Amino acid sequence: MKQTKYTIFIIENNVSDRQFLKKILVEMEYDFAIKDFATGKEAMSEMNIRPPDLVLLNLYLPDQDGFFLLESFHQKGLVDLPVLLVSSFDKEDDKKKGFDRGAIDFINKPIVLEDVKARVACQLRFKRMMDDQKWANQKTNEGIKMLYKELENQNKKLLQLDHLKDDFVGSVSHELRTPLAIMRESISQIRDELFGEVPDQQKRYLDKALINMDRLRNIIDNLLDISKIEKGKLEIYKEKVDLNKLVEEIVSDFAVKAKAKGLILEGAVHGTAVYALVDPEKTIQVFNNLIGNALKFTEKGSIEITVQEEEDFIQCKVKDTGKGIAQKDLHKLFDKFQQVGRKHGPGEKGTGLGLAIAKGIIELHGGNIHVESTEGEGTAFFFSFQKYIEESGSCMSFRSALISAIKQFNQLSVIKVDIRNLKDVDAFKGRITKSLFRKSDRVIIEEQHVFILLPDTEKEMCSVVLSRIKGSHDADSLGECIVSFPIDGLTCDELINGLERTIEGENHEKNISGRR
Amino acid sequence: MAFKKILVIDDNDDDLLMITECLVEADPSTEVITALDGEEGIRISIQERPEVVIIDTTLPGIDGFETCRRIRSGDAEVMIIVMTGQVNAVNAGKAREAGTDEYCVKTSDCEDLLNALRDVTSP
Amino acid sequence: MKRILVVDDEPDVIDLVKNRLEANRYKVISATDGDEGLIKAQKEKPDLVIMDILMPNMMGGEAVRQLRSDESTKHIPIIFLTAVTSRTPNGDGGVNVDGQFYTALPKPFKPEKLLFEIKRLIGDG
Incomplete structure (x- = not known):
């Protein structure tokens, strides 16, 4: 197994003990580097360059005592550095003081070979396990971060691709239309003999060309539709x-x-x-x-x-x-x-x-x-x-007209006319149809009322439309009211409430002028 | 991170191509050799003596960890990087135990792999 | 003879629309962008304007806005003939400029439909 080589410091002023410890470690079958020091000062200066993985420390050194060194290790941030104290432990609370300052185990003097071997081996195994675990955790964290980044990148790419596809379908469809229009109309004009007589057989083939160009246009329309459906952008107006x-x-x-x-x-x-x-x-x-x-x-x-x-x-x-x-x-x-x-x-x-x-x-x-x-x-x-349900139907149409007005930042006006007292309802309906010029205008005819939805129309304009519709005298018997988005309300319910409140029994003329 | 010869062991053709491209782009002088399973990888590593072996964890037959273990047991010096799509601490530990030098995730830009290659060369 | 101004940046489209309209006894004036279209509309006072939307210099929508803001041209009916719209929310045939709704025919167009719309707005040539 190829792993980082561990370094062990022996800090021991007693020459023979130091040699003995060194000899024991060398005899162990682990592959590690050994550095030995006679004073705390020497050890500390080496420690600053490259900290060891295990320290055997004599408690009583001539220059600094072991407890002081233990505290210095901590101050240097070497919190996890395993330290074995080597001492005869003459004083009763030496061990407790050592533990308190972070020592991990003890070797009693006089030094016994088996004792040292076992304790050092145990610490090294433990150290190796800890290191491996730390390594695995670190690599895993890095890896997860990397995967997360990858996921984000992929997501970004997918979104870009998706937009690209949408833009592509949209712009290609439009780009195809103009040349197709020129082709279709050129052939159509030849077919319609704008430039002179065309034999029947040729006409038949020109017709084939026209039919297939219409088919092509159909394909383009369908492509646009499906791309809108997929984007959720196909709007429906119920x-x-x-x-x-x-x-x-x-x-x-x-x-x-x-x-x-x-x-x-x-x-x-x-x-x-x-x-x-x-x-x-x-x-x-x-x-x-x-x-x-x-x-x-x-x-x-x-x-x-x-x-x-x-x-x-x-x-x-x-x-x-x-x-x-x-x-x-x-x-x-x-x-x-x-x-x-x-x-x-x-x-x-x-x-x-x-x-x-x-x-x-x-x-x-x-x-x-x-x-x-x-x-x-x-x-x-x-x-x-x-199913269309009588009560909700006009409300739904109203709602969808309102939604599209909101989306397009436009106004919407609604005229509600009471037709209960009307003698000739069909003639009235006919006049409504004639009075509305725009395809976006909607008429909802119910039993008692007619709703006229006028998108992009100011409230002021509605009375003009209304006067066109009323035309003859028989319209006097009508009751009507007008609400407009956004001035009379911002939601469907607000507007409907407005319509319901004002229609009952009031003089319609007063009603309209009052609202101006 | 100049390597003369790198062996990549991965059973996915697309991934092999992607990794090879990344490695060659990082250093055009690198010779990249590939193997599609563990057995073949071990054989090639013995024959070709690459400086680095990159091993995917999921391989048909003997898996990436075992492949790593066997290559390591025959060669203490070769640098091994275990690469995975399913990153977790247990797998990382297994890879470590099998004797890998680095453990990284497989991404489309090979960023983690290139980082790992840089790490194995630095002391 | 009723006069129609055709504004389109494709000379071929102008050419073809012109053929078709002249065959139906309308007189045709043309312009190749919104700018020119505006000037010609103000000068010639046509009975109807057929307007493309995507054009250089000035887009059709902006040209229509300016036609509407000018007393001398505000009454002229407008039909959009464009590749930008296929089906509008209210079935085919609508473009909205400042809350005003205009007839729009998608390209490629059927000549009978174009002629029908023109006739509806200004009558026969």
């Missing part, structure tokens, strides 16, 4: 949506494609509205992705879409009679870039992101999605959305 009507519209969009493939496409419509609290755009995206998928993998039979109102949620289903998915592939179906068991015609390839996006959107809505499939028989996707 409102009251009739899912049955939504499905009906989507089904009619896909009707031509389904017919061309000879497939029956059914969106089960029972005429009754099924209200969900969802982001309509994102929900359309979910249905589009799932129905698009079903169309791709179904050669004959049907695709059936159902919307079922359950007690606590709305269950949707997109079921096809397509080729199905192997059991072993089902678990990775919703992973990114998974093209599970795909074999379909040209121009039909997807991005491998559709299902991942659908899942992301559904989960952002607080719902879930799962799949059941039998190979050769078909596949069914089941997914759920939150």
Whole structure:
């Protein structure tokens, strides 16, 4: 074993005792260096250069007594230095005084060879053990510090990589759009014969180019969406949506494609509205992705879409009679870039992101999605959305509009109109639609009230909008009130309270002017 | 810390490459030889007589501690560094007992290993 | 004839939009950055401005801000045509400048959609 060589000091003024001790130590089989001193002074000056690992110290030296030396060792910080006192211990309290000052053991004079050997060996073994333990602890501490540092570095690197990836997806997507726009519009203009007549056959190929450029744009959009979903930055704006009507519209969009493939496409419509609290755009995206998928993998039979109102949620289903998915592939179906068991015609390839996006959107809505499939028989996707509940619906829309106003440091105004006394509600609704010019404006129509949410609008402006909406005399019978964020309150509850307090029975004109 | 020849014993190819790169970068004149398990490491250390042997603790067959013990028993002078991914005082004690000169953790920048190499050369 | 100012730093985009608009009997004026766009808008008083967003010298958003603060140009309708936005929170087609909401069409755009938006804002050429 390769270890540091120990040094032992013998401090003994008696020549023959000193020689004897030295001889005993040399005979021991340990590999250590021995230094012997006749005076305390000599030993101390050597001690300052390199302290020993063990000291044999005579208690009564001519220049300094042993107790004094023991104290000096302590003062020099050599607290752990093992010292064996060598003495005849004539005085009764010598041993106690020695122990008190840090001596670790004693060798009685006259010196007995076996006694010295045993005690020195014992101390050296102990010293070795202590040193090894100290070494191991020190190395472990250093190592843990180093690992911690490594972990921090790795973490930093991962974060950087993650940002890099996000930035990359974002900027690459944008960089691709301009050239793609130029290509698409160039071909589109040739196709539309802006520069002269184009034979039909050429038109067909230009159409192919256009379709594939739109596909490319779709891929870019999907990449951006998935990167937003992963970052948690895809924002959803929930409102009251009739899912049955939504499905009906989507089904009619896909009707031509389904017919061309000879497939029956059914969106089960029972005429009754099924209200969900969802982001309509994102929900359309979910249905589009799932129905698009079903169309791709179904050669004959049907695709059936159902919307079922359950007690606590709305269950949707997109079921096809397509080729199905192997059991072993089902678990990775919703992973990114998974093209599970795909074999379909040209121009039909997807991005491998559709299902991942659908899942992301559904989960952002607080719902879930799962799949059941039998190979050769078909596949069914089941997914759920939150039910729209009358009391909370307007509140939720309100809340999400408020959240986005807060996020964008914008204002938000809400007009609440009492329509209970209104004769022609439909005409009124029509006027609301005509009076709102911006896509960001939202109208929530309930049985007794209409809420108009106007983002980025000052309270002053609301009366202008209101006068546009009221238009005819019949509006006089309305009761209305306006609250604005941030001037009337900073939380949804504060604003709703404001709306509820002011609407009951008050003269609306006074109400508005009073609030200006 | 100029060493002519260093032997690295590690069963992970990627780690071997990483350590070799670190060592060569620290001193381009160093010749780094590698072994993938303890037995091979012991054989090469006898044949090649490296000045330093770096041993990973987890090795297939005989582990890093035993490898250290056997190399030490045949050569009192060679400098041995036991390197680990699972640092703890028990392992450090075992390495010490097996006759290592240094004990360090494996990190991607080899900082602790390079420190250990510096330490084994200083008196 | 209605006149439309197209502001975009890509000459090819200007060229193509110009073709398309002229084919639909609009007159087109163009500028290649926000600065130039602002000057031309003030001088020519077009019926509509089609504005890119990421441009050298002056970004589209800032140009629109300045158009809005000038009495002689504040009424001119604006459509953003840009690569920066694909889908906005309220479906496609929105950019917010100082709390004002503007129609935005993402690049690549469908010509029929661009023409529809123009017609909606200023009518036929």
